[in-house]
Each structure stands twice: as C-alpha cells, then as structure tokens.
Amino acid sequence: MTTAPRYADDFADRYDAWFTPSADTTEATVGLLDRLSRSVPPGPLLELGIGTGRVALPLAARGHQVHGVDAAKSMVEQLRAKPGGDRIGISIGDFAEVEHEGEFAVVYVAGGTFFELTSQEDQLRCFARAAGRLLPGGLFVLDAHVPEALVAKAGAGAQPVQSANGDPVLRTRRVHPASQRYVSDYLVLDKGLFRHVRVAFRYAAPGELDLMAAAAGLRLRERYGSWSGAAFDDSSVMHISVYELPA
Ligand SMILES: C[S@@+](CC[C@H](N)C(=O)[O-])C[C@H]1O[C@@H](n2cnc3c(N)ncnc32)[C@H](O)[C@@H]1O
Incomplete structure (x- = not known):
C-alpha cells in the first residue's frame, strides 16, 4: 500500500501555484495525447x-x-473542485498497480511522474499492469528525463523555477548514479516563510524503459524529444515514449 508523497499531503492546495509547467507545455501535452489517442481504436484514457x-x-x-x-486524496480534491472535475473517474491507490477497472485506448503518465516510482520493481510492475489494461492496439505513453541531461543539469547547482503565482522557487537536484536515484529539493518563499518540498525519484535510460516495455509485451512505436513532437536526438533532455500493445 503506497502512501501519498509528502509534498501532496503538505502542499496540495499550493501545488498548482508553485509547480504548474508553462501553459505551452500543457497545451502541447494535451495536443499530443489527443492526437495519439485518435490514432488507435477508440476507448477511454x-x-x-x-x-x-x-x-x-x-x-x-x-x-x-x-x-x-x-x-493522494488531497491532490484529487483539488481536481474535483475544478470545472469538469466531477466527471473524471478516479481511484485512490498506487499507480504501479494500475488497479482502475476497465480497458483503455491510452494509459499515460505525464509531468515526469513515472520516475516517482522509486524502484525498478515498481516501474516494471507498472509497465506490466498498464499493458494489462490496454485495448488491442492501445498505447502506454510516458515522459521522462534523459539521464545524461539530468546529471549534467544537477551539477549546475540551485536553479530558479518559474512558479505560476510568482512565488520565488529554487530547485536543487542531487543525483545518485549508483542507485539510479535523484532527489529534488525545492525552496519556496511563501508569504515571507521558506517552505521545503522534497521529491524522490528513480531514473532509467530509454533503453531500460524499452526493455521493461518488451517484458510487458509492448513495443516502442514512437519517441519524441518534447511534447511538441520535436525529434528525439543527441540534444534531447527528455523523451516522450509511446509504446503499443500489438493488436
Ligand atoms: C508531479 S505530480 C503530476 C500530476 C500530473 N500528472 C501533472 O502532470 O500535472 C505527480 C502525482 O503523482 C502522484 N503519485 C506519485 N507517486 C504515486 C504512486 N506511486 N501512486 C499513485 N500516485 C502517485 C502524486 O500524488 C501526484 O499527484
């Protein structure tokens, strides 16, 4: 039984204000997922x-x-309070298990969330369970950092992060290559008080993710260097990997 991440328990009511990516990123994410879901037999996401x-x-x-x-119930409460939030079917639980009832045209993980599964075992199980929920021809889509870029950026020290509400946010990342883990620490100046938010991750290279996919019966269909659909190449710092369940 997975517990909600600490940041969700402590700061769900300020999560959007501090950590929402740019509107362009979200629009691109929604656009690509929309296009991908229209490229497979219809079904829920x-x-x-x-x-x-x-x-x-x-x-x-x-x-x-x-x-x-x-x-995190606290995060879902925020979703429920937004327009249309009552129309989304939600299960509270560990997403490595993918226990949500039904079969789906697309199962997806966005916002760097897949690496919040902090063991290879959990990541492998997530691939297998996601594959088990897909309709024939369905897609499992995730975004992830390229490890080399993660390591290079971690060496740059504390980085300012653009928050949606303008509160100053600084992020440091410590990377632990021996365990393929990294920890992001955020320091937020919130109404004159410093708040500390820590998130732990386990990273994996694209090739390892492809092997996990293959073990789950999935195969790589497409890989992009951004949600906008940029080519994935030597300069990419992240990737969007699109795996399909053969029909
Ligand atoms: C960084 S937020 C991203 C939310 C959303 N995907 C987005 O892009 O805006 C990650 C979310 O994943 C949830 N989460 C992290 N680990 C989880 C796990 N093992 N099982 C279920 N939810 C988890 C957190 O509670 C949080 O709501």
Whole structure:
C-alpha cells in the first residue's frame, strides 16, 4: 500500500501555484495525447498520477473519457473542485498497480511522474499492469528525463523555477548514479516563510524503459524529444515514449 508523497499531503492546495509547467507545455501535452489517442481504436484514457488534473481536465474538455489513479486524496480534491472535475473517474491507490477497472485506448503518465516510482520493481510492475489494461492496439505513453541531461543539469547547482503565482522557487537536484536515484529539493518563499518540498525519484535510460516495455509485451512505436513532437536526438533532455500493445 503506497502512501501519498509528502509534498501532496503538505502542499496540495499550493501545488498548482508553485509547480504548474508553462501553459505551452500543457497545451502541447494535451495536443499530443489527443492526437495519439485518435490514432488507435477508440476507448477511454487513463492517467497514472493524475494529480490536480492539469492534463486530464483539458483532455476531457476535448471529448475524451478520462480516468485517473493517484495516491493522494488531497491532490484529487483539488481536481474535483475544478470545472469538469466531477466527471473524471478516479481511484485512490498506487499507480504501479494500475488497479482502475476497465480497458483503455491510452494509459499515460505525464509531468515526469513515472520516475516517482522509486524502484525498478515498481516501474516494471507498472509497465506490466498498464499493458494489462490496454485495448488491442492501445498505447502506454510516458515522459521522462534523459539521464545524461539530468546529471549534467544537477551539477549546475540551485536553479530558479518559474512558479505560476510568482512565488520565488529554487530547485536543487542531487543525483545518485549508483542507485539510479535523484532527489529534488525545492525552496519556496511563501508569504515571507521558506517552505521545503522534497521529491524522490528513480531514473532509467530509454533503453531500460524499452526493455521493461518488451517484458510487458509492448513495443516502442514512437519517441519524441518534447511534447511538441520535436525529434528525439543527441540534444534531447527528455523523451516522450509511446509504446503499443500489438493488436
Ligand atoms: C508531479 S505530480 C503530476 C500530476 C500530473 N500528472 C501533472 O502532470 O500535472 C505527480 C502525482 O503523482 C502522484 N503519485 C506519485 N507517486 C504515486 C504512486 N506511486 N501512486 C499513485 N500516485 C502517485 C502524486 O500524488 C501526484 O499527484
């Protein structure tokens, strides 16, 4: 039984204000997921780690039936309070298990959330369970950092992060290559008080993710260097990997 991440328990009501990516990033994410879901036989979508609904709500507004899984009731309460939030079917639980009922055209993980599964075992199980929820020809889509870029950026020290409400946010990342883990520490100046938010991750290279996919019966269909659909190449710092369940 997975417990909600500490940041969700402590700061769900300020999560959007501090950590929402740019509107362009969200629009690109929704656009690519919309296009991908129209390229496969029709069916509902399932977001793992749905959070406050940044991606799920605009997808639902485009006419998709969207479901989600999240460990944090506090995050889901934020989603429920937004327009259309009552129309998303949500299970509270560990997204490595993908216990949500039903079969889906697309199962997806966005916002760097897949690496919040902090062991290879959990990541492998997530691939297998996601594959088990897909309709024939369905897709499992995730975004992730390229490890080399992660390591290079971690050496740059504390980085300012653009928050949606303008509160100053600084992030440091410590990377532990021996265990393929990294920890992000955020320092937020919130009404004159410093708040500390820590998130732990386990990273994996694209090739390791492809092997996990193969073990789950999935194969790589496409890989992009951004949600906008940029080519994945030597300069890419992240990737969007699109795995398919052969029909
Ligand atoms: C960084 S937020 C991203 C939310 C959303 N995907 C987005 O892009 O805006 C990650 C979400 O995943 C949830 N989460 C992290 N680990 C989880 C796990 N093992 N099982 C279920 N939810 C988890 C957190 O509670 C949080 O709501």
